Amino acid sequence: MIRDVLIIKDGLPMFSKNFTDRKNFISDQSNLILVSGFLSALNSFSEEFEDLGSIKELKLSQSNFRLAFLKDNSIPNLIYLASFDEETNSVNVERFLKKMSHKFLKKYTINKIVDWDGRSEIFESFTETVKNYIEKESDPNKQGSEDEIVNLFKEIQNNIEEISEKDLKMRNLSQPTEKNVDSIFQRIIPISEISEDFNPEFYLTGDISKKVLKNIDGRKSIYALSKELNLTEEKIYNICKNLVKLGFLRLKEVQLLTKSE
Structure with a gap:
């Protein structure tokens, strides 16, 4: 299942939430700024090499802890991350990150994200939205059908582009x-x-x-x-x-x- 969700902007934690009782280096608030800077730098470093591109997934060898990355190309230095265990299908996590990122941009204006002053509490209301998405991905009976995903993209496209x-x-x-x-x-x-x-x-x-x-x-x-x-x-x-x-x-x-x- 998905354990943590982290949104990083310019190397700083914009939004972070742990959704299990299992703690790890992401859920440790005392090291969150350091971890965010490291993960952001790691992703930026990989992009410096044309053959590598952006990091999509990271696996730690001494645990079943994995990290999925999604970079938003519409806003510089904005990265969405989700930690999950080996029992979770990485395709589902990638789908979750895409839906979450679209919802985040829809809920908060681009200007608000770009001009962010570093205070993460202004995005605290996004917690319930993320929680609902995680529940849908965890429960096969609640997972959105392909039509639901298509409708989501259509709704966003209609609101932004048409x-x-x-x-x-x-x-x-x-x-x-x-x-x-x-x-x-x-x-x-x-x-x-x-x-x-x-x-x-x-x-x-x-x-x-x-x-x-x-x-x-x-x-x-x-x-x-x-x-x-x-x-x-x-x-x-x-x-x-x-x-x-x-x-x-x-x-x-x-x-x-x-x-x-």
Whole structure:
């Protein structure tokens, strides 16, 4: 079964919890900072060698204690770990870490995680969520089916990457035609909220998102960006909505001047 869960950010323990009565070097709070730094450094060291890549699992030779690693590529230096015994299927642990990581990012904003001040108590409320996931993985009757896992990913994707159809209808976000030049997209201007020394490359994985963000200057509308980048207005708008959720920009709606004005 899964014994411990540890989330490390920049080598420091962001969240840690022991879910059994068995103690080990991870559950020892007095050494937690030292252990977190060691595990983080170990994972970073392996990535320095192209042939090694990130550590997925670590086994200690003198016990049945094993560690599973999951690195989050969307946030620098963020690692999820779970300790478990040999009787536990490592595939189930990997699945558990993936579900837990998505839930963690959904529960706490990326800005809150990136700007974390080192106080682990602000994530204490995540304990119950992790406990529920562990119970599901431990009990075959409670394990989520494949459809449930797919639905989880769909839910996250819908919340982070897609604009709802209802929102589109409410704002009348339709592709402008010859008869409808005054599109809502011409009135929406993305404005950057990030400082000059901030590098979004660490947080964005999609080339299109990087391209859109790079071309935002606070003056171009979504309509203008779509023409410049040869993308549909809906595509630009959806990407901008994602960037708003990440705290990278805000959307400003302006009134277009008519020829008489």
